[in-house]
Amino acid sequence: MENPTKPPYSDPKQAAHSLLKLVTELAEEVNPGNVDSGTITLDSLLDQDLGLDSLARAELIQRTEQQFTITLPTQTLAEIETPRDLLNAIFNAEQHPAAIKASADKIELPSASIYPDHVETLQELLHWHVEQHGDRPHLYVYQDADNVESISYRTLYQQAIVIADRLQSLGIGPGDTVAIMLPTCNAYFYCFYGILLSRAIPVPIYPPARPSQIEDHLVRHSKILQNAETKLLITVEQAKGLSTLLKLHVPALEHIVTTEEIESLSVEPCSSEHQPIGHAQPDEIAFLQYTSGSTGVPKGVKLTHANLLANVRAMGKAVGATSDDVFVSWLPVYHDMGLIGAWFGSLYHAIPLVIMSPLNFLTQPKRWLWALHHHRGTLTAAPNFAYELCVNKITDADLEGLDLSSVRHCWNGAEPISPTTIDAFSSRFQQYGFAPEAMNPVYGLAESSVGLTFPLSTRKPRVEWVDRQTMMNSGKAVNIETDPIEPGQQDNINARLEHSIPLIGLGHPLPGHQIRIVDSQGRELPERQEGELEFKGPSSTSGYYHSPDKTTELYHGDWLRTGDRGLTMEGELFLTGRVKDIIIKAGRNIYPQELESAVSQLNGIRKGCVAVFASANPQTGTEQLVVLAETKLEDEQEKHKLRDEIQSLSFNLLGIPTDVVALCPPHTVPKTSSGKIRRSACKTLFEESKLDAPQRAVWWQATRLFLSSAKPALIRFRRLATDWGFACYMWLVMALLAPPVWILVAILPSTSACWSVARWGSRALIKLTGTKLTIYGLEHLPDDDRPYLVIANHASYLDGLVLLAATGKEHQFVAKSELKDNFFAHTFLGKLGTHFVERFDTQQSISDSQQLTSFADSPRPLTLFPEGTLYRMAGLHDFHLGAFQIAIDKQLPVQPITLKGTRSILRDRSLFPRKGNIEVIISPQIHPEGNDWQATLALRNSARKVILENSGEPDLARETTK
Structure with missing residues (x-):
């Protein structure tokens, strides 16, 4: 036995x-x-x-x-x-249960007292840290599953200097491109900074997954090396034998070396005081981040030192990063999320970075969580699939004793985010100390260095459930009233998906950055309306390396196109899809056209009848790669052989296999009337399991095809016609109302009569344009003649008219002095008792403000917009102190009024009005407490806090985002 x-x-x-x-x-x-x-x-x-x-x-x-x-x-x-x-x-292998033990435990380092706010390049950044605290540990690199080796700033600098000297001896100089194809290891960091210190340009590319793939891997990446005109490649030993083959593909390539070979070169020894050749400039390219697409012409995103430092500073400000944090990462350092977000972000803020190979995580996902536990990690990041793996591939026995209570930010980005995954991860690991508020969905792209939108406050992930049919028909996000879903209530999530679409809040733009949503004509859309996402800011690339045509396509004026579709709510970004049929698989962008073309050439496949698309895998929450192809073959063995050929072709072309190969009979793959593949329709058939549905008569298919093709066009036309119709109608109404209102105001002798006419005109405009005006807090307006000040946020040209219509009060508006030069504006506003103040001449501005104090005793409230001007992007900016100083001097209460919706109707720098609704929130008066400078600040802060909370918009204090 x-x-x-x-x-x-x-x-x-x-x-x-x-x-x-x-x-x-x-x-x-x-x-x-x-x-x-x-x-x-x-x-x-x-x-x-x-x-x-x-x-x-x-x-x-x-x-x-x-x-x-x-x-x-x-x-x-x-x-x-x-x-x-x-x-x-x-x-x-050894026979024992896998154990997670790290040789380095909790990381406790002294807090850094200052930060490198003045440095302008990555070279300066490292040198600053060496001077400030050279022996402070910077990197904790896992050498394998258990052993961790620390690297100080001084060690990183000294080793990088050695690499820089060796590179210079090989003829590498300023502006040359050097590719790094190494796994996560100590040498990667030394080489990257060594290239920087030689003033060359690093080009990170990902290493081959397995030794046998090196040849195919290098051939696929030869396009990147060609585009970058790479002069030297630092790689693994196994790739050395293919150097001759690679050089045939890349004429500029002179050297292919390993890190060991670089270190063994005979060069005069150098000291840590060695200075790199020349000094890099902020506007020089720091490195090239090639987009992770597997097909087509590669695009190398040019990122300057100024871009990168602006991005890490903005991200650090958004998340409150300090040297007391500990970042734990398994993200590959050849990818922008791992390279910039994890490494450069940690480097700038003196945060110790614990980093392991992606293989460590993929083979044992629990290693990531236990690293957070052992090192008391506070920051980490990963794509959505990583959180799904942790939910499904880690047993309870593997988690015994785990403590994730130290984690304060756990970013989720780089691929589509699943609300199911977010819910499941938070629910599963809450019992191990993980705070649901730590899960932060974010959005970024290489063209903006890495980060673009982050949640600007601590909160649970924001998921808005919107009506599916309305969203599909009009592109408008209309919320469905539902009870909140508590963590773990998966059945409720699934039930909602039938009638609604979950939209995940990805935060607000980083400080100093802007986003906007535009329609097909390039005009900015109001909130909750879907369109194409564009952005700009100091982190933005200047274009693609050696690709002027692609760079031209990237720009829309001074805005950059993302290729993503989305909408905003209270200024927060929500993605809805992609402009192009890009598939994100294994962290890489895949363009389906090339694989479709290649599959079409296979014997047994009907040419031009192949669709490649992405479909969400309900089990993993990630996108799966699906190939749908028509064939006349009926024999199962022949079809199985054909599937194998498609798998092999996909692997050879993309470097990854397909997830699903679906062979279907002729006339299954939907096409447009011009013969183009309708990938979205293919995806719908696949997800609804209708690929094997019986084929209808040709005339019936043609009719359905025409109707289904016509519907999106009709919807787009209806949206466009509605937008233009409303804009023209609103301008017509204003054109009809403005002359009689202006004339009456100009000729009437009584200020009260002028106000009655102006109020009638503003209310008529609101009513005739079908704008819903909702007013809250009218009871907070005083019903006597005691003086007070009105303070309101400034979002649109319409704000004054709305205050006219909503409050029923005769205000003393304060306007910019430039309007005095406009006869029509000056006449109209002057008859209403408006005061004009200088904005740019400091001395005159002070004088004007002092004069305003004399008007504050009037029963007509002095009404100011303390932001000073209006802005196109959602958010509340700093409040100037003048109004609050007047209130302190006169000991008058301040009445905060919040305006919502006016920005979406008529945005700054736009003359294209949009249909929308307006809310006016009148808050209780705030009384001064004291008469000194501190009382002025306290009054300003109290009023601003009320308006900020009521507006629901982000706090953009000390930003200028026009």
């Missing part, structure tokens, strides 16, 4: 049988209906034959460790290509 305690891997045949069974089960889960279990052998290729991508192979390793009670080395994920490779790894 066989010993029941005998380990299953002690018998090779039994181990092989068990492993093949495990592999088959996983392959059938990943690609249901596309796997012939009878053909799976120990020598089947996991990628090409079985369609197992990196995440699926990570799952395979986890199941193998559980089934065989072993711990496999981290590199196993990168080395296995067949079940036989995995079987060999099993026999070489």
Whole structure:
């Protein structure tokens, strides 16, 4: 009788049988209906034959460790290509449960007293840290699953100087491009800064997943090296043998070296006091971030030192980063989120960065969480799929004793974010100290360095449920009244998805940055209206390297196109989709056209009848790559062979397998009348399982196709016609109302009569344009003649008219002195008793403000917009102190009034009005407490706080975002 305690891997045949069974089960889960279990052998290729991508192979390793009670080395994920490779790894592994133990525990460092606010380049930044606290640990690099090695600022600088000297001896100088194709390791950081110190330009590219892929990997990346005109490539030893092949593809490439070879070059020794050649300038390119697309012409985003420092400073300000934080990351350092967000952000703020290889995480997701526990991490970031892995691939036994209470920011970005994943992660790990408020969905892109929008306050993730049909028909986000969903209530989420769409709040623009949503004509849309997202700010790239045509396409005036669609609510960004059919898979952008073209050339596939698209995987929450192709083949064996060919083609072309290959009969793939593939319609058929629906008569299909194609065009036309119709109508109404109102105000002798006419005109405009005006807090307006000041936020040209219509009071408006030069404005406003003040002449401005004090005793309230001017982007700016000084001098109460909706109707620098609704919130009066400078500040702060809370907009104090 066989010993029941005998380990299953002690018998090779039994181990092989068990492993093949495990592999088959996983392959059938990943690609249901596309796997012939009878053909799976120990020598089947996991990628090409079985369609197992990196995440699926990570799952395979986890199941193998559980089934065989072993711990496999981290590199196993990168080395296995067949079940036989995995079987060999099993026999070489130790038999014990995987344990997570780090040689470095809680990180406790002295707080940095100052920050490098004055530095202008990355070179200056590192040198500043060396001078301030050179021996302070900067990096904690996991050498393997357990061992951590720390690197101080001084060590990083000294090692980088060595690399810089060696590079200079190889002829590398200012402006040359040097590619780095290394995994996460100490040498990566030394090489990157060594290139910077030689004033060359680093070009990070991701290393091959497995040694056998190096040739294909380098050939695919030769386009990047060609575009960058790379002079030298620093890479792994295995790539050296292909140097001749690569040089044929990249004429500019002179050297392919390993880090060991660079260090062994004979060069005069240098000291830590060595100075790099020349000094980099803020507007010089710091490095090139190539977009992660797998097909087409690569685009190298030019990021200057000024761009990068602006971005890390803005992100640090948004999240309150300090040297007391600890950042824990497994993100690859060749990707902007890991390179800029994790490394540069930590470097700037003197934050210790604990970093491990992505393989460490993928093979054992719990290592990420335990690293946060051991090092008391406060900051971390990852794409959505990582949180999904933690929910589904970590057992409760693996979490015993875990404490995540130190985490204060856990950013989720770089790919579509699932509300289901957010809910599941927060629910699962709340019992281990994770605060739901720590989960922060964010948005960024390489063209804005990395970060663009962040939540600007601590809160739970914001999910708005909007009506699905309204959103699809009009592009307008109309909220559905629902009870809040508590963490873990998955059934409620699924039930809502049938009639509503969840939109996830991605925060507000970083300080100093702006976003806007525009329609197909390039005009800015009001809030809650879907359109194309554009941005600008100091982090914005100046374009793509050696790609003037692509750079031209990127810009829309002085705004940059993102290629994403979205909308805003109270100035916060919500994404709704993509302008182009880009697929995000494994952190890379995939353009479907090239794969569609290649699949169309295969025998058995109907040419031009292939659709490649992304579909959300309901189990993982990530996007899966789907190939839908028409074929006349009916034999199942032939169809299986064709699926294998498509898998192999996808792997060779993109470097990753497809998730689903769906073969369908002729006339299944929907097309437009001009013959273009309708990928969105294909996606709908796939997700609704209607690919095998019986085919209708040709005339019926043609009719349906015409109607379905016409509907989006009709919706777009209706939106455009409605927008133009309303804009023209509103201007017509204003054109009809303005002359008689102005004439009457100009000729009437009584100020009260003038106010009655002006009030009638403003209310008529609101009523005739169908604008809903809702007023809250009228009871807070005084009903006697005691004087007071009115303070309001300034969002639109319409604000004065709204105050006229809403309050019923005769105000003493305060306007800018430039309006006195306009006869029509001066005449109209002057008859209403408006006071004009100078904004730019300091001495005159003080004099004007002093004169205002004499008018404050009137029963007609002195009414000011303390922001000083209006802004196109949502948000409340600093309040000037003049109005509050008057209130203190006269000991008068201040009446805060909040205006909402006027900005969306008529935005600054726009003459294209939009239909919308307006709210006016009249808050209780605030009385001065004291008569000194501190009382002035306190009154200003109290009034501003009330308006900020009522507006629901972000706090943009000390920003100028016109």
